[in-house]
Amino acid sequence: MTDKAPHSIALINAHLVDPASGKEMRGGIFTSDGVIRDFGPQVTKANLPSDALVIDCGGDVVAPGLIDLRVFVGEPGAEYRETIATASAAAAAGGVTTIVAAPNTTPAVDDPAVVDFLQRRARDNSRVRLLASAAITKGLRGKEIAEIGLLQEAGAVAFTDCSHSIRNSQVMLRALTYARDFDALIMHQAQDDDLAGAGVMNSGERASRLGLSGIPAAAEAIALDRDMRLVKMVGGRYHASILSSSLSLDVIARAKAAGLPVTCGTTINHLSLNENDIGDYRTFLKLAPPLRHEDERMALVHALASGLIDVVMSDHNPQDVETKRLPFAEAEFGAIGLETMLSAGLRLVHSGDVSLVRLLNALSTRPADILHLPQGRLAIGAPADLIRFDPEEPYVVDPTQLHSRSKNTPFDGARMQGRVKLTMVAGVVVHG
Amino acid sequence: MRFAAMVRSLSGGTGTSFRAEGFPIRAKMLYTPPLMSVAHSKIAFPHRHLLGIEGLSRLDILALLDAAEEAVSLSRQVEKKRSVLRGRTQINLFFEASTRTQASFELAGKRLGADVMNMSVANSSVKKGETLIDTAATLNAMRPDIIIVRHHCSGAVELLSRKVDCSVVNAGDGAHEHPTQALLDALTIRRRKGRIEGLTVAICGDVAHSRVARSNMLLLSALGARVRVVAPSTLLPSGIERMGVEVFRDMKEGIKDADIVMMLRLQLERMSGAFVPSLREYAHFHGLTEEKLKYAKPDALVMHPGPINRGVEIESAVADGAQSLINEQVEMGVAVRMAVLEALSQHLPG
Numbered sequence: 193m194t195d196k197a198p199h200s201i202a203l204i205n206a207h208l209v210d211p212a213s214g215k216e217m218r219g220g221i222f223t224s225d226g227v228i229r230d231f232g233p234q235v236t237k238a239n240l241p242s243d244a245l246v247i248d249c250g251g252d253v254v255a256p257g258l259i260d261l262r263v264f265v266g267e268p269g270a271e272y273r274e275t276i277a278t279a280s281a282a283a284a285a286g287g288v289t290t291i292v293a294a295p296n297t298t299p300a301v302d303d304p305a306v307v308d309f310l311q312r313r314a315r316d317n318s319r320v321r322l323l324a325s326a327a328i329t330k331g332l333r334g335k336e337i338a339e340i341g342l343l344q345e346a347g348a349v350a351f352t353d354c355s356h357s358i359r360n361s362q363v364m365l366r367a368l369t370y371a372r373d374f375d376a377l378i379m380h381q382a383q384d385d386d387l388a389g390a391g392v393m394n395s396g397e398r399a400s401r402l403g404l405s406g407i408p409a410a411a412e413a414i415a416l417d418r419d420m421r422l423v424k425m426v427g428g429r430y431h432a433s434i435l436s437s438s439l440s441l442d443v444i445a446r447a448k449a450a451g452l453p454v455t456c457g458t459t460i461n462h463l464s465l466n467e468n469d470i471g472d473y474r475t476f477l478k479l480a481p482p483l484r485h486e487d488e489r490m491a492l493v494h495a496l497a498s499g500l501i502d503v504v505m506s507d508h509n510p511q512d513v514e515t516k517r518l519p520f521a522e523a524e525f526g527a528i529g530l531e532t533m534l535s536a537g538l539r540l541v542h543s544g545d546v547s548l549v550r551l552l553n554a555l556s557t558r559p560a561d562i563l564h565l566p567q568g569r570l571a572i573g574a575p576a577d578l579i580r581f582d583p584e585e586p587y588v589v590d591p592t593q594l595h596s597r598s599k600n601t602p603f604d605g606a607r608m609q610g611r612v613k614l615t616m617v618a619g620v621v622v623h624g
Numbered sequence: 625m626r627f628a629a630m631v632r633s634l635s636g637g638t639g640t641s642f643r644a645e646g647f648p649i650r651a652k653m654l655y656t657p658p659l660m661s662v663a664h665s666k667i668a669f670p671h672r673h674l675l676g677i678e679g680l681s682r683l684d685i686l687a688l689l690d691a692a693e694e695a696v697s698l699s700r701q702v703e704k705k706r707s708v709l710r711g712r713t714q715i716n717l718f719f720e721a722s723t724r725t726q727a728s729f730e731l732a733g734k735r736l737g738a739d740v741m742n743m744s745v746a747n748s749s750v751k752k753g754e755t756l757i758d759t760a761a762t763l764n765a766m767r768p769d770i771i772i773v774r775h776h777c778s779g780a781v782e783l784l785s786r787k788v789d790c791s792v793v794n795a796g797d798g799a800h801e802h803p804t805q806a807l808l809d810a811l812t813i814r815r816r817k818g819r820i821e822g823l824t825v826a827i828c829g830d831v832a833h834s835r836v837a838r839s840n841m842l843l844l845s846a847l848g849a850r851v852r853v854v855a856p857s858t859l860l861p862s863g864i865e866r867m868g869v870e871v872f873r874d875m876k877e878g879i880k881d882a883d884i885v886m887m888l889r890l891q892l893e894r895m896s897g898a899f900v901p902s903l904r905e906y907a908h909f910h911g912l913t914e915e916k917l918k919y920a921k922p923d924a925l926v927m928h929p930g931p932i933n934r935g936v937e938i939e940s941a942v943a944d945g946a947q948s949l950i951n952e953q954v955e956m957g958v959a960v961r962m963a964v965l966e967a968l969s970q971h972l973p974g
Contacts, residue, residue, distance in 0.1 A: 329897070336897020337858075339905040366899065369857045373873040426857070 200224030200244040201619060203580060204237055206254035211553035212569035221254060223576035226618035231570050247614070249580050255552050256568050257289025257320075257577035257615060259559040261379065261457060261505040262354065262433065263530060265291070265322070266597065267313055268306065269298025274510040274597045276310075279530065280318040281595035284623035286531035287579035287612035288506070290321040290560075290567060295332065296354040302327040302338040304346035311347055319622040320615075321577070323563070325350045328367050328378060334358045337367050340376050349563050352379035352433060355480045355525065357415055359385050365422050372428035377562065381433040382415035382440075383407075383481065392521050394467045394482040402473065404520060407482050409437035416440050420447040423454060431562060432456035435501065436481040438491035445500055455562055457503035457554075458492050460529055461602060464536045465489070469602070475516045475523035476600045479507075497546045502558045504551075506533045510598030527602045531594050535608035538583050542609060548583065576619035583610040667691045669967035673785045673792045676801035677842040685807070685843060691963035692811050692956070699735065699959055708966050709738035712769040717743045717759075718795070719750065719775040724930055724954060725795050725804075729772045732961035736969075738770070756780055760787040769972050770965060773797075778835075791968040793961075799833045805929055806839035808960040810847065812953050813884055816925055821848030826872075826879045826920070828854040829888030829910065829937050832861045832899075836929045837888055841869055854878030856910060858899045875910050882920040886927045887912050890937050903936050912938045917947065925949050 204220035208231060220235030221228060222244065237246055260283070266274030276293075283291050293310055295301030301310065307324045314322035326348035327338045333356075340351060351371060358364045358380065371378050388411040393399050395406025416432060420443060423430045435441055435458050447454045461479055466486045470477045477483060495501040509526030516523050529536075537555065540546040560568025567575040589606045591599040614624035668687040677685070698704060714733040718726050726742065733740040743763075750759055756775070763771060770791045773781045778798030785792035796802040814820055825844050831837045831853045844851050845868050852870040853860065865871055872878030879885050890906065900906045912926065926938070926948045934940050943950060 330901075337901050338897075339901040341901075341909050342905050366858050370900070373857050 200229075200241060201576075201616065201621070202235060202240050202244050202246045203249050203254050203578065204235060204240075204246055205251060206249035206580065207251055208232070208570060209253055209255040209549060209552055210570035211255065211549050212557045212571070214549050214553075216549065221570065221576075221578065223578070223616070223619045226576055226620075228570065228572055228574050228576050230572060252580050252582045252613060253548070254578055254580050256556040256570060256574075257579050257617065258287050258534060258555045259290040259292075259563070259565070259568055260288045260508065260530065260533070261292045261350070261503060261559050262294050262325070262352070263291040263506065263508040264296065264510060264526075265293045265310075266510065267297065268309060272597075273512050275317070276313050276322065277317045278595055278597040279508070279510075280314075280320045280322065282508075282528070282530040284319045284615045284617075285595050285612060287534050287581065287615050288320060288530050289577035289579070289615060289617045290323060290565065291530070292323050292325050292349060292563070294354050295325055295327045295352065296356070300327050300331050301325070301348070302330050302332070302343070304339065304342045307343055307346040307348050320617050323347070323349045325352050325379070327351065328353045328380070329358065329363060332356045334360060334363060337363065337370055340367075340371050341374050344374050344376055350377040350379050350431070352381070355381050357381055357383040357385055361418060361422065364419065365426065368422055368428040368430065369426045372426060375429065377429045377431060379431040379433045380419060381481070382412055382419055384411045384415045387411040387414065391482070392478060393470060394484045396467070396485065398467045398470070402470070402520070409439045409484060409488065412436060412481055413439035413443055416443045420452060420454065423447070423452050424450070427453060430454050431503075434458055434462065434481055434507065435492065435495075436462050437484050437488045441491060441495050441500060448500070455502040455558070456500075457505055458496070458501055459507040460504055460533045460536045461507070461527055462489065463492055463496060463504065464539060465602060470520075473520040474602075475518065475520055476527055476602045476604065478520060478523050478525050479527060480525040493540055493545045496540070496554060497550060499550070502554065503562065504533070504537060504554045505559070506530050508596075510596050511600045512598060516600050527600055528594070528596045528598055529601070530596065532589060532601060532603045532606075532608065534579075534581065534612060535587075535610045536603065538610040539608070541583065576616055578616040579612050580614040580624070581610050581612045585609060585611055587611050666970055667963065667967040669970070672968065672971045674803055674964055674968065675782050675785060675792065675794045677803045677806050677839045677846070678801065680846070682846050685810070685846060688807055688960070688963050688967060689811050689814060691966060692807065692959045693815075695959035695962040696956065699955070699962070704735045705737065706735065707737040709733060709736040709769075709969055712738045712969060712972065713767070714738040714740045714770045714772065714965070715743055715763060715768045716740065716772045716795075717745070717763065717774075719745045719773075719780075720796070722774055722795070724957065725774065728954070728957040729793075729795060729961050731958050732965055733770075735958070736962055736965055738965070756784060757787050760784045764788040764790070770968060791972065793964060793968065796835050798835065799838070800835050801839045802835040803839050804957070804960055804964060805836050806843040807964070808953055808956040809840055809886065809927060809929075810843055811956045811960055812927065812949050813925070815956070816949065816952075817883065820844060822850070823883040824850045824852065824881060825884040825886060826852045826854050826882040827886045827888065828875065828878065828912065830859045830890050830894065830899075831855045831864065831888065832859045833891060833894065834888045840886065841867060845869070852878055852882065854910075856900060856906075875916055876919045879916065879920045879924075882924055884925050884927060885912060885917065885920050887932075887938050889929060889931065890933055892933065892936075895936075907936050911936060912942050914939070914941050914945070917942055927953060929953070
């Protein structure tokens, strides 16, 4: 973040969307010292201080910056795949103003010193806010609980073993029990690894025709159901990182109805794509959990619209060409997504399935609430983390133009609408 | 000569002051067994075994504490020997390693004149696969008078007690009870504070696996203390809220305004991720430091059943500090065990 930015910036003539209140209005936002000072129809060029930098948005949407709960930033240990500099550039270009760095690095973020390392690297190299998440278990091995208290004191905002599901129920119970003492958030990607076996895509006709082994949706729902029973025993804040099917939605719906302290999310990929997109073994669409049938995708979209799904994240997972240019079964899981997340989400708005407010709510307000962050809303005194975009503006995704160090986008050549024109973090323009 | 009178005459004093002032209820006065008229005063303890604090009445406990008080005076003399257990055989049967408890029972027995035999399980037939009940039957055939048992399984001492004809003392069974530790802790507190009733006692650490915690919770509650337990949730047994104690997960809140801070020993093998992530995390949040101790009352006293893990559950500055009673607890241990042995010997035949 540069210090040369003007003291105060105003975005005027905008279509303001506050996903926290659900309000949309024509008007402007005045920011100074990194926070929102005023917003609404009254903020016009006429009543702004003379030294403020005024940006006329020409009716574009201005909304809170996005918050992404899982971004693999490559540091430490996988700088050939991504760095904090490249990930944050991609984030800024994609309108993501807060990234939660995933702990599945080398070494893993299971020691307070690594949290400190990330914070120092981010201070020097990141264009957006970077928060560290830390491992639930040491080395993400699912055996011994990590130093949740010390990691939280060091600044970790949540605990996750990423795509490693905790197989041992006793370990999961102890992790939830221990985390509760610190009011720490456990974010778990549930999967029964024995049932998933060596599966590489959704179990079903497509997998059978391709001759690939499948992962049934029940593998996710069974583990999730177990987790809900454990949460019921001990309490503690639990976030189901990625739901991929209606079976899992049912589990979460029941848990929420029972009043458990549970939230859930999915990825933009699972909302945008289905197993047919794998086509003839496109490894960029090999994801964990796997893309499922179109009916399941639509169930997820409806759950997003209804609010059952709280959060949408990119699960930004840059992979080297060499780990993707392999037979499907041997290729790595994962796709990048920071830069295309908003546009892909806007497809659901254009199709009429999800309102713009709900989409932005799931991309900013809800993750902020879950992490107890002040951003993700238009409010006086809230951080001036803002984005500007024209939801109608068409463009074609060109992987060579993406900022991420790796180019494994599942949206290669996709026609999108709504590219981010301007990104502001703490009142400073970092993109556009 | 009555025991108390004998002690007084030997020590030249009149007993400790709090017994005259602090404790209006004296078990000896309330409990008058029919055979009181013979030479020795009786300890009003109507049980054949000491298997736990559970099952003891408040008066039973006070009787043992009062008797232990006299044993303290005796133990501080040059001539420490008495003869109430002369001719009696005491077997210390420790299935779990122990230094201080075993030594304490051995000394207690010897000071009362008993023949004390230490059974080292490491070299015994237990290692050859003998069952607990067979061991009990074997020992019983040797006609001991008192067996002191420590076993790693909860309930094992009670099981053994049903298979022998002599008195049995529980020197710690699994995560169940360690009654003599609770008695010696109570004695230590009562001597320093003059009372137990109304005191706030914070028991901190691995409550889930601690027999010391269970016995202390029962005993201190029975004598009217307000008992708190302080531990990370993973080291609290389920249902602890319904065991008559206040539960705290935060150390500073838990020891705030406490009169007594009682630290528990941590089993190090539980400290590398199973129950608690690491020693350093445990020490940071739950280790007793001078800084955390400031939250307790200014005259709060610190206890630990030992052996201590310095720098883990308690830092050296506190363990060795002016508020520490750790060494005094060891002294009270011998006295309490003398009282227990004497109380049980009253029920022995002959």
